[in-house]
Amino acid sequence: MLQISLIIIVFLLLIIPTGNYLYHIATGQHTFADPFFDKIDKYIYKLSGIRKEDMSWKKYALSMLMTNAVMTMVGYFVLRIQSIPLLNPNGISSMESFLSFNTIISFITNTNLQHYSGESHLSYLGQIVVIIFMMFTSAATGFSVAMAFIRGLSGKVTSLGNFYVDLTRIITRVLLPFSIVGALLLVSQGVPQNFTQNMTIQTIEGTYQDIAMGPVASLEIIKHLGTNGGGFFGANSTTPFENPNIITNMIEILAMMLLPGSIVIAFGQMVNNRRKEKGKEKAPWVGRQARPLIIVMLSLFFIGLSVCLWAEKAGNPILESIGLNQNMGSMEGKENRFGIEQSALFTTVTTAFTTGSINNMHDTLTPIGGAVPLVNMMLNVVFGGKGVGLMNMVLYGILAVFICGLMIGRTPEYLGKKIEGREMKLTALGIIIHPLIILSFSALAVATSGGVEGITNPGFHGLTQVVYEFSSSAANNGSGFEGLADNTNFWNITTGLAMFFGRYLTIVIQLAIASSLMMKRQVNESIGTLKTDTGTFTVALFMVIMIIAALTFFPVVVLGPIAEQLTLWK
Amino acid sequence: MKKIILELKTPFLISIVFLFICGLAYPLLITGVSQLVFPKQANGSLVIVNDEIVGSKLIGQKFTDPRFMKSRPSAVNYNTYTIEEKNEGLYSGVASGSTNFAATNPELEKRVEKDMAYFLKNNQSIKKSQIPADLLTASGSGLDPHISYESALVQLPEISEKSGLNQDELQKIVKKNTENKLIGIFGEKIVNVLGINIDIAKKINVVIDK
Numbered sequence: 001m002l003q004i005s006l007i008i009i010v011f012l013l014l015i016i017p018t019g020n021y022l023y024h025i026a027t028g029q030h031t032f033a034d035p036f037f038d039k040i041d042k043y044i045y046k047l048s049g050i051r052k053e054d055m056s057w058k059k060y061a062l063s064m065l066m067t068n069a070v071m072t073m074v075g076y077f078v079l080r081i082q083s084i085p086l087l088n089p090n091g092i093s094s095m096e097s098f099l100s101f102n103t104i105i106s107f108i109t110n111t112n113l114q115h116y117s118g119e120s121h122l123s124y125l126g127q128i129v130v131i132i133f134m135m136f137t138s139a140a141t142g143f144s145v146a147m148a149f150i151r152g153l154s155g156k157v158t159s160l161g162n163f164y165v166d167l168t169r170i171i172t173r174v175l176l177p178f179s180i181v182g183a184l185l186l187v188s189q190g191v192p193q194n195f196t197q198n199m200t201i202q203t204i205e206g207t208y209q210d211i212a213m214g215p216v217a218s219l220e221i222i223k224h225l226g227t228n229g230g231g232f233f234g235a236n237s238t239t240p241f242e243n244p245n246i247i248t249n250m251i252e253i254l255a256m257m258l259l260p261g262s263i264v265i266a267f268g269q270m271v272n273n274r275r276k277e278k279g280k281e282k283a284p285w286v287g288r289q290a291r292p293l294i295i296v297m298l299s300l301f302f303i304g305l306s307v308c309l310w311a312e313k314a315g316n317p318i319l320e321s322i323g324l325n326q327n328m329g330s331m332e333g334k335e336n337r338f339g340i341e342q343s344a345l346f347t348t349v350t351t352a353f354t355t356g357s358i359n360n361m362h363d364t365l366t367p368i369g370g371a372v373p374l375v376n377m378m379l380n381v382v383f384g385g386k387g388v389g390l391m392n393m394v395l396y397g398i399l400a401v402f403i404c405g406l407m408i409g410r411t412p413e414y415l416g417k418k419i420e421g422r423e424m425k426l427t428a429l430g431i432i433i434h435p436l437i438i439l440s441f442s443a444l445a446v447a448t449s450g451g452v453e454g455i456t457n458p459g460f461h462g463l464t465q466v467v468y469e470f471s472s473s474a475a476n477n478g479s480g481f482e483g484l485a486d487n488t489n490f491w492n493i494t495t496g497l498a499m500f501f502g503r504y505l506t507i508v509i510q511l512a513i514a515s516s517l518m519m520k521r522q523v524n525e526s527i528g529t530l531k532t533d534t535g536t537f538t539v540a541l542f543m544v545i546m547i548i549a550a551l552t553f554f555p556v557v558v559l560g561p562i563a564e565q566l567t568l569w570k
Numbered sequence: 571m572k573k574i575i576l577e578l579k580t581p582f583l584i585s586i587v588f589l590f591i592c593g594l595a596y597p598l599l600i601t602g603v604s605q606l607v608f609p610k611q612a613n614g615s616l617v618i619v620n621d622e623i624v625g626s627k628l629i630g631q632k633f634t635d636p637r638f639m640k641s642r643p644s645a646v647n648y649n650t651y652t653i654e655e656k657n658e659g660l661y662s663g664v665a666s667g668s669t670n671f672a673a674t675n676p677e678l679e680k681r682v683e684k685d686m687a688y689f690l691k692n693n694q695s696i697k698k699s700q701i702p703a704d705l706l707t708a709s710g711s712g713l714d715p716h717i718s719y720e721s722a723l724v725q726l727p728e729i730s731e732k733s734g735l736n737q738d739e740l741q742k743i744v745k746k747n748t749e750n751k752l753i754g755i756f757g758e759k760i761v762n763v764l765g766i767n768i769d770i771a772k773k774i775n776v777v778i779d780k
Contacts, residue, residue: 003755044587047587048580063580066577070582074585119665135592167584176596180596180599180600187604187607188611192611199614204768213614217600218600235667240629240630240711244628246758319682319707322679322683323699324686325702325703326703328703329703330707331703332668332678334710335710335716337716363670364670457674458674481670
């Protein structure tokens, strides 16, 4: 418990300065590193022909979509020709078309669901030019959109900004410098970084062993910083070469928590700024408007973590019944160097912050322990990856304001803007898309032979495998109940679509809401205003999230993990 | 048409620019620096005995010799194989992962029961309830280089008998290869199986059969 508490404290201490830094980046204010980065950025703008003009939300969304489309095509092309003898010492062949489709959608949408195994399906060229490249750009895309979204809400600008400028600044000023430092830290702890061929050695017993090599560290750090989650190797961060010891485990946990946590702080400062202009009050560490959001996020996070930790520590009653001592907890699928505590923490963090990397196998978690990552992805608001969770949380905030407004008969307002029909329709749509994708694709999968064939565990767990896969896709998480035999056309296509819609539909709706609110006139706070920075609102927000989640997902969670846990206790 | 091409110019150029910066320059820079500053770690923390590479400190191995410490079960057999196994297609290339048996999967129960019977047969002095859970459960990666400290101790009576080394010597070897919790707080108390077996091999002069 002590180690978990210490990690959380470090996290809270880190996000305040980093959030402040992000705030400066997002609002184009001066930072200490400007003289250096300005030169680099100027060069990039010149090479790419970027003019720093302001964009309407439609132009912003379109630029984002077109850039992503071009990157998708370039990446797809490389995957299909990666067999060429360039940075390919292990003679990996090119990826087949449906798997390439799934892989490329997976990485451009920041999901990083992997239906392939890194060791046998990707050459080093593919790993760096497709995977690492997309890990940077998809994370930066998410952050750019989140910045534009917050700008729209902040009420002090008349434009959402320029997508290309945001993308560039995020990569050069945040992701690249952080990654360079982090990658070297990881190498110092034993994560390999080379381009040599896999090694075959002879053991002291005279047998042979193959040891996989590659540029692992450079991928490993951006995988977590950008909340990507796709592993260099098949078994992701459980593999000792991706995550060799407890220090790397904590670096990886903190790396994935850092930016999603910081952006909530940056949000608080950006929307707070408005009031600061009027004078006096010094900007607080956590902006008033960010407080309810961060408290709800942290509460959900701690509930999930406690449940997962408790369930895994309790062990597996079936193994206990055949005489295997369960004092250590449920160790199937877990690594000894992490143990139960750091495994449960990693599991909760990777799904709350929608990274999707794993340091233990989620398929082998106890049913209730496995329900925690599942529910985190269904909620998709517990910090979330690269600002996505924040944007979803704001949608719930708008919904909460609306419901509270109805209850007490006041006009709903959020951040000084009236919430009207158009915003409410978009918000409802933005909230409903997520369960709609998950549940309808899951229904399709269990109703067709192509879907059912993928299930590898009998009973209730089989349903959980299916629902988990689509929740992970729609939430752009990318972790998996890895037992699912998912490299088939059915799974490659359906999850590809789920990831695509889960990402872009939501982003476009969110930008539309931000732009619509931005255009409205600021209403002054009066006695009639429902305050959104109070304890009451925090509770209301929490309850709204719970009610929506229960209405949409409760039946399927009962049929899956809860039913399974009951059979375990029988 | 011309307009569409013009619209695509910036998306295309910015993609190429970042492909070079993030996809090539960055990994190559990290590789260069790592190879200079941390050459051992960057190349897989390989373990060398008598000028021969016998494994990596970080990657587990399968051991069958009764004189050696055993690792946890592995779905990928630690990528360890014999020439015959490779020729028969039982080993199909380097991999990682687990069998992903759910907690309720009857196959998990069967596998643990089988391994348990095998362990008890080979370690007559040990009672069922003394076996730590990690020793009979598979790791996530299938490459876990460690077993828990308790799992090492439970194997010592048998190793002592088969190797002729006394328990004290073995205790010392285990201690030498034990990693404690980081500053007493973070992680678990674990032992490196390959490290132990190299030390045992040195003591009893096992000649590596080349």
